[in-house]
Amino acid sequence: MSQHIHTTKDGSSTLFSEKFDQYYHNPNGAASESLYVFFEQSGLFRSLEKSDSLTVLEIGFGTGLNFLLLADHLKQNHIQTSVDFYSVEAYPISKETATDINFTDHISDPEITDALPQIFDSLKPGMNTFQPFDDLELSLHLFNGFFEDFNPSKLSADFIFHDAFSPEVNAELWSDETFNKLAGYSHSDTILTTYCAASKARAAMCVANWYVAKTRGALGKREMTIASRSEEKLNDFKRLNESRLAERYLNGDFE
Ligand SMILES: C[S@@+](CC[C@H](N)C(=O)[O-])C[C@H]1O[C@@H](n2cnc3c(N)ncnc32)[C@H](O)[C@@H]1O
Secondary structure: OOEEEEEOOOOOEEEEEOOOOEEOOOOOOHHHHHHHHHHHOOOHHHHHHHOOEEEEEEEOOOOOHHHHHHHHHHHHOOOOOEEEEEEEEOOOOOHHHHHHOOOOOOOOOHHHHHHHHHHHHOOOOEEEEEOOOOOOOEEEEEEEOOHHHOOOOOOOEEEEEEOOOOOOOOHHHHOHHHHHHHHHOEEEEEEEEEOOOOHHHHHHHHHOOOEEEEEOOOOOOOOEEEEEOOHHHHOOOEEOOHHHHHHHHHOOOOO
16 A cells, blocks of 8 residues: 655654545644544543553554554653553555654654564564563554454453544444444443544444543644543543434434
């Protein structure tokens, strides 16, 4: 799959996908948006300070930026929490692209960024497990294949990073089937975050019985979405009308 490297406004790289006709990240700041949506608004940074172990599930490994940001945070803050990071990627980037992308403005430790080309170089179809850093309790479980074929046993994620391309071009990852499948990998306190604010995507979450809320988006975007299996987890956010959105979805209002 052809991808071209671009530098976003915060200095971090992103890719442009010819296949999906879309950037992998917000051109106003790849690392800045990732940190805001998946680490700050989700509460993951706070949870890392008080948990012995955590499990993250990401939809769309892409450039590996979220995994690297997590590794960097653990390292810079001397956090010894044991983290299992699951991710899924159908179209892995090449080792060469992984070498050329640049996250050094946000990830200062070269040991972290240097791990990326090695990961892509040794990737095999199906599930791959890596423990790239000797001094961190961080395991990467990277499924090289379609999310539709992803079928791990005993996965119960505390945080879900929904980081697919937009619903217009990557519709299968925003369907009620997908959010039902994600519900099967969650527990009552799981938090799912995404940069996406599309009503159709939110409604698909509602059909799959997620509670859904909105909050301010990153870098001047009006909104992003945060969902959970428990209502209390969304107390700090503005809840949406789940039953109304589900009804509209099932009526075909978003077709
Ligand atoms: C927006 S990008 C992910 C960005 C990534 N989290 C990062 O930080 O670079 C979406 C990713 O989802 C992958 N993808 C799209 N459809 C998929 C599918 N059905 N199954 C697995 N991966 C898919 C794409 O190849 C792409 O790498």
